[in-house]
Structures are given as structure tokens and as C-alpha cells.
Amino acid sequence: MDPGRRPPRTVSDPKVRQVGFFAAPEPISSSPPVSDISPSGNSLSPVMIPPPRHSSDPRPPLFPPASPGRRDSLTPSDLFPASSPTASSSYADAEFAFSPGRALRTNSVRPAAAAVTTSSSLPGRGFDLTAAVKASGVPAFGLMKIPSGFSEKVGNASVEVENEQASNSKPLKEKTTKAERRALQEAQRAAKAAAKAEGNAPSVVNATAAAVNVKPPKATKTPTVAASEKKGGGGSERPIEKERKKEVPPPRMQYDDTSRVEKAKRRSVVKQTEARNRVELFRHLPQYEHGTQLPDLESRFFQLDPVHPAVYKVGLQYLAGDISGGNARCIAMLQAFQKAIKDYSIPPEKNLGRDLTAKISSYVSFLIECRPLSISMGNAIRFLKSRIAKLPLTLLESEAKAALKSDIEQFISEKIILADKVIVNHAVTKIRDGDVLLTYGSSSAVEMLLLHAHELGRQFRVVVVDSRPKLEGQRLLRRLVGKGISCTYTHINAASYIMHEVTRVFLGASSVLSNGVVYSRVGTASVAMVAHAFRVPVLVCCEAYKFHERVQLDSICSNELGDPDVISKVPGREEINCLNNQSNCDNLQPLNLIYDALPSDYISMIITDYGMVPPTSVPVIVREYRREQLWM
């Protein structure tokens, strides 16, 4: 529309949309004339939905503002970053970067961890607190039991936590009255005093309540905490720039940061050697010489490591490339964790939730050393950790283990296997007789879809587009041809040639990010762009557990680098392998990207276990899905 030509609009009262079930629809006046009927006013909308089962009202008034009981509920949080014996802080960071969005996520599990380094002041926070408050059943004196040895610092840290909570309650500001805020401050002050007093005296470690709210070793290191503690002690509001700093999520492990890489290396199990000639733009990503570590690691298989053998095995398989594909990797990891949990026993004087989380973290950092985590694995790990954190403290060890085991099983069967079936059922409705379907690489969901459509007797042809160096399409092709589907196999270079006869493009995805970007095997984006140019609909099949709330605009910030040699060398073709002896040449920087990011403009539809949605609706799915996962 032409804004210049439009007269200024009449300013009417803001129109509030009401979706959902609202009670007591007041009858509207039957006079049609303008603008005294606002859509909110007459509230009788056809799409009234009764409220969902869980409380969707996230913020009841924050009642016991400084109740130490809540700190108990923070349990999981602290456990998390700190106490893994093997993982160095930098590795922990790297892992967080992949166990996505530690600061962004809206669940309650680790506010304190966030308090240590950064904090999100997302509105989701209010949510967490209430959940936390509900969960806590610990008497109020829990605060007083600060374990010895942490003395002053711990006191500070815990105060820090308190402050954090105070700041968390900021979004609630409209709801709390001045008096309440006042009370909250008072309580904090009292708490701090108590903590200090208690901190000097040796006291008993209270395994349940107190042990949890301590030990952010990073906190003790960083000067910012101390500073903020001084300010926070005054009970005054935090300065704004402080806030802002906290909103920034922790940086992912950047591999061009030499000091941190050094630190990480010292701790790592897998001895990787850094590749030498790396592309400048991708220096922040890890890249190692390939083929050197495997024998070494294999020989150490029977040495007693902190890493459980099942996990070790899976790690080696990742390293060797025996397990690839998002779902396969994720399932293998979860099953390894299952075994590890089965063999796990709580060390004396330790808390299951805390110790197990630490263990899992160490396993995860081992797996990261073998191959960077995929986003789906990050989500699965996040799920597992939140499950561990939510275990009731009263549970016996065996019960807790059994519960976790069944949780993992449920995750595998519901979020992965069943989800694939649902996706297939949705997607098959989009295959008509006479279609020519194109797929790129090898995606398990797409393969299931094609086989299912074939079973249903649809008449269609498949074009499998493949690319070097992995040539994954060949295995897919073999299976499809084996089932009697007529196929065409071609190279990605021929995509623009073959595309004109294609009617649908089906793609798999490693992850779908909340701006609708599909993160997938390198080459996917080119195929989708060609398809878009030919006006061929592009359908992406992706299970909802691979969705992530991160936003990514390019393939640079977060990616994985493969072995650069495999693209420069073609096995069995000596005559064209002229780069062999130049790998150490200074002005040659080979680059083998594993993933690329496909912008949402090129995607017609994303098929998930929640149905077929446009790429613009990914954030909605992420929101709903997270909630479900939290409340499940």
C-alpha cells in the first residue's frame, strides 16, 4: 500500500487478540457502527480453546521471595558446569554451546549456573521460578547449612544466587507491590548476613539441601562476581550494563582462542593434532589431522578411564565415521548413556543427581572430542540432564536408575522412532502418482518416506542427488533400488539439469533453527535453491526434537570441519591426485565443510511430528515442544 496516500489512521484502542478459552463472553451491543466493538471486547471467538492441562499462567505472584527452599530447587543448576572432574571449564563451555542455548532456554534447570557466568533475563525466567518454587519442599533453614571450606566465597556465591533471583523477579514487577519488593530485599539482606556468619563456622554438609547450592568454581574465579556481590549486597538494583552483559550468551568454544584450546587439550582424552593450514574464516572451528588418533584410542580401550566403555565405544565409532546421520548418532549416544547409567553407582557421600550429571557431562565432553555434537544430540543431552535434575530426592538409587533408563527409552521411541513414522504419514500425502521426487544425500526420514509410499503403491520415480566425498546417496540408492523403486542417480553438479523434471524435493535436516533456517548436510542449500528457482516445492522432513531456538544466518558461525584431504584426494585415481604433496603448502588452505544453512525462503514446508508447518512457525513449535518436554 502506498503510505503517502493514506490519511492518518484513527487511533483506536489497542486490539487485543484473544486466543484460547476466555470465560464469560459479554454480549455485544447489536449496533454495527464502528470501533466500539473491539475484537477483544466481545470475546466470543470461534476458536476458543479450553485451557491446556498444565498451567499456562506462568507467573503466580512470587510468594516466598528469598525462601531458601528455592535454592534446593536450583539443585540441577549448580551441578552442572562445575563438578565434572574431567571436563575443564572450557570444554564445558564448548559443550554448552552445543547443548544449546544454556542461557536462552526457558527451563528452570540452571539459573545459578547462569548466574555465575551470564544470565538471561528472558521472560521465561518467571516461569522457571514458579516451577522451582513448586518443586521445592525443603525447610527454610536450608540456607544456613553452608558446607565448610567454601566459607566466604560460597557465601558470596549464594548471595549472588539470591540476587539473581531478585533480578529474575523483575519481569514480575508489575505484580509485586512496593512493599513486597521491600520485603524481598530485606530477606536477601538477612540471608546474606546469615550466610556470612555461617560461612566462617564449620558446618555439616547437608547432602540434600545445601550441597547443591554451592560450588560454582568459576564464580570464585571471576572478578565480576565479587564486584556484583558488593553491589548486590546493598540490595540495590543492578546497574543496567551489568544486566546487559548477562544477557549475552556464553561464547561457544572458539578454537582460535589459543589459551583456552591449550587448557582444553590438557584435559582431553583424545589426543588430537591440529590441522595446520586452516582457512582464516573458519579458525574458530576445531579441525584436526584425521586418522591419527584412532589406533591410539583403541589401544587404550581397556585402560580404566573415567569414560564408560559403552560411551567410549560410541565415541570411537563417531571418530571413525562408523555412525553417522543425526538420528543414528543420537540413538547410539543415548543407548550408551543408558548402559553407563545402568553400571553407575553413587559414590559415597554424593548425591545422585549431582554426580550423575557430572558424569554425563564428562562423557559428553569426551564425545565432543571425538566429533562435535549435533544439535539433535545437544537436545537429547539437555533432555537427559533435565530428567536427572527432576528426579525426586527420595528415590532409591535403583529406582532412579530405572526411571532414567525408561526415560531414555521413551525419548528414543517417542521423539525419534515414532516421530519418524508420523512424519512419513504426513509426508506421504504429498506424493501423488506420477511424481518425480528428488532427494539429496541420505536422510533416514526421507528413505522411510519413499519406502512407505512405495508400499502404498504410489507410482513415482526418485532422483537421488549425491556429492563427493561421502557419497552417502549410494547406500540409499542401493536400498531403494532393492525395493524396486525406479531411481535416477546423479551428481549435485547436474542438479540444475535434472531439476526441470522434478515435482517435489524432499530433504532431511540435521537441525531446524528458529528463524526457519535448515541446517543440513553441505549441498542441501544448493539443491534447495535450484529447486526454488525452478518453482519446485521443497519439503524438509525433520523430527521436532532437532528443532532449536538458536538463530543462525550463515554457515560460518557454527559448522563442522571435516578432513580436508578427502576432497582433494580421489581414491584410485592417481592421475588426478596432484595435490598429494602440497598439503603442507602455506598458501593452500583446503576447506571441507560438513553442514550448511538453508535460508527459510527456499523452503515450502517443514514436515515434523507435529504436522506440516511453514518455516515461519518453527518458533511456535520450539516453544510448545519445550514446554511439553519440561512438563512431561
Place this chain on the structure above:
Amino acid sequence: MWRRSASFILDNRTPNDVASASRPESLALSPPLQSSAMADADANSAYYQTRAAHHGVVTSDWLAQAQAAVGRNPDDLGSVVASEAEPKPASDSGKPFSVIEEFNNWRKQPDLAEAVAAIRALASVIMSSEATTMMELEIELKKASDSLKSWDKTSISLTAGCDLFMRFVTRTTALEYEDFNSAKSRLIERAEKFGEISTKARRIIAVLSQDFIFDGCTILVHGFSRVVLEVLKTAAQSKKLFRVFCTEGRPDRTGLRLSNELAKLDVPVKLLIDSAVAYTMDEVDMVFVGADGVVESGGIINMMGTYQIALVAHSMNKPVYVAAESYKFARLYPLDQKDMAPALRPIDFGVPIPSKVEVERSARDYTPPQYLTLLFTDLGVLTPSVVSDELIQLYL
């Protein structure tokens, strides 16, 4: 009703009757239509029949109505309320109950949207049901809605209405009401409310869209949509100065009816033949269309010709506004035009068509979301991408 080739009747009368109104050239151009597509008329979809019965086609009743009563408003609310009372006893009668009959009963009412009729029909299933538990009732309802849906696969709003009501049943009852009877009556009450909702939703949409109609603007309208009519009517009543271009809407001539209604409101109207859209587009400030269904991508399914108008408008940077009630939101996701069950209709070309010549008889097309600017719904003014968000929240 549509079998009596509506335009045939119209054409016979054209010379004397329509002279007063802005007289469409196309009428004179198209010679009397003597039935060529009539032979395979049975293949026409029920969707199309409803449309024809409701508003789409210029029928003889409509002609009579239009001639007789200039001042009478066919969208009179009172008549709906009065007529609503009638079919209810029918469901109590001795003969075996059938949802489809019930639905057909309901949809005969002129002002009742199809989705609402479906919901009413389902409500009468509840009324006549002998189920004693919620589960039984749910199963019975499910069956009824499935049969209703399979009876007419082409109608989107029918499907959407059924889904919506089923959603309501499954979401509410088992959770909240312990007592079966109160739950049952609650459901029936709820279904009855839908009747008023459909008119109320139109009112809301009309109010919302007033901000977008400015003095001196030219609006291009395609098809006869009750919502769009309500929008224009409200704008006219609030003394806005605008003019309307109506497309003819060829086989059904829906544009004629709309132009007639608008002329009654003293809105300046110009009729265009369908192929003159691009020709007039630079005079147009905005395009207003209704929708048969709003699909999950945010695109709409509407009367044939909407897509090309949207394309032309898009290429000339004119906004395309869609007025649609939220019960038309359907969990469908067509990828292209052929991705829906086609709703077929008869097309008269005036001259006999050789049997070798194929005729495209589809009655509607799909407009992808990127060509739409805004959707006016009773949930508010939405961008196309929000539709999916609403649907996800509704159905997940």
C-alpha cells in the same frame, strides 16, 4: 438449483431488468446459454452446490428477490434467528438420524456459513445420541464427523468446522465436567453459540478492516463474499468515500450480485470482466477477497481467479487483503494448485463445445501466502504466517 442455468434466466431478462444498475457489457456479450456441460452435472461437487445455493450463483430466486425488494436486506439477522428454531424438531422425528441430512438442513439457511452448519449438525448428533459416557459420545461424534467429511471432501470449511468442533469436544469435556449430562448440554450450548459467532465474526472483521479503507480509495473485489460485503457495507455506513471494482466472476457471475448489493448502498461500483484485472490494476488501491478456506501456510483457497488477481496485485505492489472468519482456518497445506481435491462446477460457454475439447472445471484456486498482505480475521489482523501459529496452538 444451479441446474437451472442461472445466467440463462438472467440473460433472458437482461434487456429490461438490469438497465438501471450499471450494466455489465459481458452480459450482452454472452449469448443465451443452452446447457452443454449439463450432461456431466452429477460430477459437480457438493461444495459447489452449497456455494451456488448460498451466494455464488445468480439464481432465479435471487433475481426475484432482487427485483422485488430493493430496500430489503437479505442478510437480515432476525431471519436467521427465526429460522434456526425450525430444523430442531426434525431431528426428533422417528426416521433414522443422519448427519448429512441434518447438515443439508442447516446449510439451506442463507446466512449460515458451512462450517457453522457442520457444527450444528454435529450438535444434533449429540442431542440425538443415546450414549451414556463421554467416550461413547466422542466415538459417535467422530464417526459422524468422518462421514460428514467424506461425504464432501472438497469443502474446506466443512472439514475445518468438523475439526474445530471435535477439537472442542476432546479438549474440554473429559477434563472439566464430571457429570455427563451437563457436559452434553454444555456442548450443545456451545454449538448453538457458533451460529451467532459466524455473524459476529463478520462484524468484528468489518470493524477491524475499517482502518484500512481510506477516503478516496479504489477497492477491487473478486467473488461474492459475505464478509467482504459486510466490510464494504460498514465502510459505506460510516460515510467513507470509496469506489469498488467488481470482477464479473465468470461462470457464476458472483460479481453481478455483489455489484447489485453495493449499488443499493450507494457505493460507486464498476464491473469488470475477469480478464480486465491487470488493465485496471493501476487504478486500484487495494484488493479485497474473501476465502473459502485459510490453509496452514497462510495462503487461501478461494474462488477461481483469486490467484491471478493476487499475482497481478503483487507485481504492481498493491496490497491484497483477505477477510475470513477464523473457523475457516483449516489444517491443510497445499503445495500447489493441484494439491487439493478439485471442486468441479459446470461451465457454460454459450456454444456447444466439441466433445474432444477439455474444459477446466475447477471452481477454486490456491493463493500462496507470499502474495497476500494481511488477513482480517476475528482474531485480529494477521499476517499470513500467523495462521499457522494459531493452528498449531489450536490443534496441538
